[in-house]
Amino acid sequence: MFRRLLIPALMAFATPAFAQDNIDHSKMDHGSAYKPDHHAGHDHEAETHEETEVINSLTLANQPNLAAAVAAGGEPIVAKVLGAVCDFCVKAMNKTFGKRDDVAAVYVDLDSKTLNLVLKPGATMTDKELIKAVKKSGYKVDSIARGPNLIDG
């Protein structure tokens, strides 16, 4: 019986649990300065337009802690997260980001499937850092949006 279990276990361990290195950067809103190299020489006009619409639909969750941190001058970031289906997922990301020195406020919204962050004034967090921290929580980033246009209204 144990031998039967051991074989699939060893096979599974040979597979990385999180195949997260192949993040689709085309879904990330890095502002006008962002030039994804892997799109060079390809015609992604229609696809990019559709993805941009998705990104523009992201708004910072309407939560008092986020609003206060934005009012204090912090940069808002909203990341669409894959696999967040329950409050255990929420707890994982709250804990991971809540203890970072560069984060002023964090809120995970299950309805919009987003991780909402506001950085401390003057602090920065690269996409790579954000993706790594989400992975540490056990989840995966689908897209990232930044900046004042995330504030609804």
Add this chain to the structure above:
Amino acid sequence: MLRTGLITAILMAMSTAASARPVSYAGGWTLIEETDRQSTSALVHYSPSAFYSLGLKTEWDRKSDIVFVGPQATWLAKRWFGEDHQANLYFWGAAGLASGIESNAGADQFGAQAGIMADWETRQLFLSYRASARDFGKLDQSAMQVARAGFAPYKGDTGELHTWLMLEVDHRPENDDPIGVTPLLRFFYGTALFEAGWNVTSDAPLLNFQYRF
């Protein structure tokens, strides 16, 4: 006798443990208690990373009169992500002391357990399967499998009470009633999860609790 009493006391103190959500975020602690028609168990685990957890497991098999205590390791072998779903495949193993009590009193020996768990869930649908086997030498050598399906009548948002209606079917070939059927309710609030059900084939309660720190 002293050892058995100590083990029983530990079991009681931990209010018992062992399986779903077996790996947390990096640095997270989780307490899991499980009681079904066969046994009552408790698992406290720590996750050094989001890929695996290490913990201490205790299990009181009421039907076989065996108490097991030992460390357990659980690996998240694969997680599938989707916009609206998550699926996981876990493997776990535990080794420790298996002690006979009551009808098996005095029979202590090394024991090992191993299992596989898989689940798929959205915010309103849930499916899971787990199977395990144990080798407690002369005390017991057995295997079991459990499947569960669930439905949430509404989507609870962050911090709200999440309610699930579930049906669990377990198969224990060595039992007088090899197939067990348990309808249950799951309540999930914050990081506390509570399940209550009734096994209709063996007339026994199901009571599970989890808390993530």
